[in-house]
Amino acid sequence: MEFELPDGRKLTLPETATGADAAAAIGPGLARAALAVKLDGQVRDLARPLADGGDTDGGTRRRLEILTERSGHEALELIRHDAAHVLAEAVMELYPGVKISIGPPIENGFYYDFDFPDGTTLGEDDFERIEARMREHIAADEPFTREDVPTAAAIERFGDEHQDYKVQLIEDLIRDQGVETVSLYTNGPFTDLCRGPHGPSTKRIGAFKLQNVAGAYWRGDASNPMLTRVYGTAFFSKRELAEFLERLERARANDHRRLGPQLGLFTFSDVAPGSAFWLPAGTEVFNALVTLSREMGRERGYLEVKTPQLYDSSLWVTSGHWDKYGGNMFVTEYEDRAMAIKPMNCPGHCQLYALGRHSYRDLPLRYWEPGLLHRREPSGTLHGLLRVRHFAQDDSHIFCTEDQIQEEVAAALDFAFATYDVFGLDVRLELSTRPEQRIGADELWDKSEAALMKALELQGLPYELSEGEGAFYGPKIDMHITDSLGRSWQLGTVQLDYNMPERFGLIYTGADNAEHQPVMIHRALMGSYERFIGILLEHFAGELPVWLTAVQAIVLPIADRHLEYAQSVQARLRAARLRAEVDGRGESVGRKIRDAELRKIPYMLVVGDREQESDQVAVREHRRGDEGTAGVEAFLERLADEVRTRALA
Ligand SMILES: [Zn+2]
Ligand SMILES: [Zn+2]
The missing domain is CATH 3.10.20.30 (Beta-grasp domain)
Structure with a gap:
């Protein structure tokens, strides 16, 4: 061989x-x-x-x-799968009568699902005991051996051991895949039904930790019994494990679902699943981002429009959404007409284009709308602001001639780089090509994929290829950023579309006086504002740049007699369109500072007798401490400048 x-x-x-x-x-x-x-x-x-x-x-x-x-991830996956078996091995020894179900490696570790006998529960307090037993099996260096056995023998074996879930799994394999043999893996006294692969022996699990316990339905179905899922992770070295746990701890502290309510930005309620309630402070942040998109777009020739929320199904049939995207839309009915709430702005923008007459002189035409969208997302997948049902995108559709594609795609990418630069974020590009579920002829796909590739290459931009990941109507360039915790997020997208203009019969009059079909470019840079805010909160650990933060300065009067002066300082800041508050509570100034620090307000302005007499403020910067006194005008100019230039801290 x-x-x-x-x-x-x-x-x-x-x-x-x-x-x-x-x-x-x-x-x-x-x-x-x-x-x-x-x-x-x-x-x-x-x-x-x-x-x-x-x-x-x-x-x-x-x-x-x-x-x-x-070998990176694949190697880690092996020892994590090994560790899952060792976990089941230890639990079976410590909890006689426990039934085991499945235990795969997952993205950052592994889990195993158990069904404990009546009256037995397992909590995180039990981890030490289980980990100790796992360590014994790892120290014993038990080899993993594989054995392929006929299904009947495997069913008999697990049946004898009262491992009902294993029996069911084998029966499923016979029914769904027609298998005749299954593989068993044994290490030490423990044997599991398992497809493998595994590492050579338990000793290769360098370091591991059990992390938490959760409930999980057998086969993910709520009509089945609830099992106990134990999560853990494993690495080759103690150092890697410690680093991972530390990153996890930081991510937990920076979780936007925690920071949002803590900073008074947003909240969620069960009466509107997957839809944020924005509090006044959060609304300021949200609006500051919309203003950024609006201003940067205006400089680049984008035109803001407003299109309807609810459309007759005929629009969605024309756009192809009814057929390819129907499952993601909220549908309703009125006066015998089927209607749907928009999950995307594109069909509305096509309709808007179709309502007018266009000459080649008008192109490119760049519509922008921070439109409100709704998408059906199953409850189980909702996650804070990162996965929602109700959101707004910084969404644009550019109608242009074929000759203008290169330049428009390049300009959209430049716009994206300028946007991410405001936040100090670096971008990675990915080109996604035709997916299996799609509309339009293959020739159109060939043409649009080639056009995007050429635009990237002409700009000399490096990119990764992601085959089959395009939108159903066209290929796209996705933009990914890496946050302060090393996590990668997809933010913006630039998509080329010959299909929708064709389906909507869009035309423009060319220089030759004949009718031509424009090409459409879909582009969003921040993606959804909701998700972008979630990502920014985690990236900045809640300390948003001053221009974006809800309360930019808080005035702290030392005593009640300074309240009036404090309010006059606030009024002057507000007149300069800065977002300022006064803490007029009868608390000590030390307490007021502590509370303002907790709210991560960038500037605290302490005012007492001396400041009041000299028209000054004692400036204290979040986390940095006292900066000394400054004249109100001088501070105001400094803050206004920081906001105007959208400075990063
Ligand atoms: Zn396994
Ligand atoms: Zn679109």
Whole structure:
């Protein structure tokens, strides 16, 4: 058998060779470091023969890679899956009669679902005991061995052990996939029904921690019994685990769902699931972002429009949404007409374009609308401001001629870079091509994919290709940013669309006096304002830049006799369109400062006798402390300047 290694070298092995043999043939160091192999992209146990895996057709040379601790996510996934088995092993020993269901690796760790006998519960207090037992099994260096057995034998085995969930899983496999054998993995005294793959032995789990307990329905179905899900994570080293836990702790402290109510920005209620209630302070933040989009758009020739919320179904049929996107829309009926609330602004903007007459001289025509949208999102997927049913996007649709595509896409990307720059965020680009569910002829897709690619290449912009991830009406360039906690978020998008203009019969009169069809570019930069605010709150740990924050300065009178002066300072700040408050409570100034710090207000202006007499304020900056006194006018100019330039702290 011949294989090709990642560095292009050839490796020839006998027909009976396993993954472990391959590693040993490359070198003794690699044999020790090996965790698994990757054969034509498929991760497999070291112990399995190579002959029966990968792309065996055509006799072409197969690609072989040895996975070690340095192989990144795939390697971590292996030991996390190993750790899930060790967790089940420990729980079964400590809780006789427990039934086990499934235990996969997940994005940042693993879980296992248990059904405890009546009267037994498991809480986070029990973790120490379980972890101690897990550590024993890891220290024992138990090898993972795989065995393929006929389904009948497996059912009998798990039936004897009263592991009903395992029996059900095997019955499902027989019914849904017609399997005749299933694989079992054994380490130490523990055997699990499992597809694998696994690392060679438990000792490779360098460091692990159980994290929390949650309820989870068997098969995710609320009509089934509720199981106990134990979450944990594992790494190759204690250092990596400690770093991960610290990042997690910071993310928890910066969680926008916590910061929002704490800073008085927004709140949620069960009477409107997935829809934020914006408090006055949050509304200031929201509006400041809308103003930013509006002002930057105006400078770039965008025209603000307002289009309806509720449309007759005929509009959605024309746009293709009824057919391809219907499941995401809230639908209603009135006077015998089916109607739907808009989930996107594009069809409304197409309709608006269609209502007028357009010459090539008018193009490009750039409509912008921070329109309110509603989308059906299942309750289980809702997540603070990040996943909502009701939101507004900084949404634009640019109608242009084919000749203008390159320039318009480049300008939209420039606009995006300028926007992210305001927040100090770096961007990564991704080009997404035609998805399976789509409208429009393949020739149109060829044309629009090529146009986007060319726009990126002409600008010399690096990008990743994401095949099949385009919108149903056209390919797109997505923009991703990385936040202060190292997490990646998709924000903006620029999408090219030949389809919708065609479906709406949009036209313009060309220089040749004939009718032509314009091309449409969809573009949103912040995405939804709701989600963007959620991301910014977490990125800035609640300390938004001064121009964006709800209360920019708070005046703190030392005693009641300074209240009037404090109010006059506030009035002058407000006259300069700055957002200022007065803390007129009868509390000590120390207490007022502490409270203002908790609210993360950037400037505290303390006023007493001395300040009052000299028309000054004692300036205190959030987290930085006292800055000394300043004249009211001088401070006001400084703050106004910071706001006008949208300075980052
Ligand atoms: Zn497993
Ligand atoms: Zn659109």
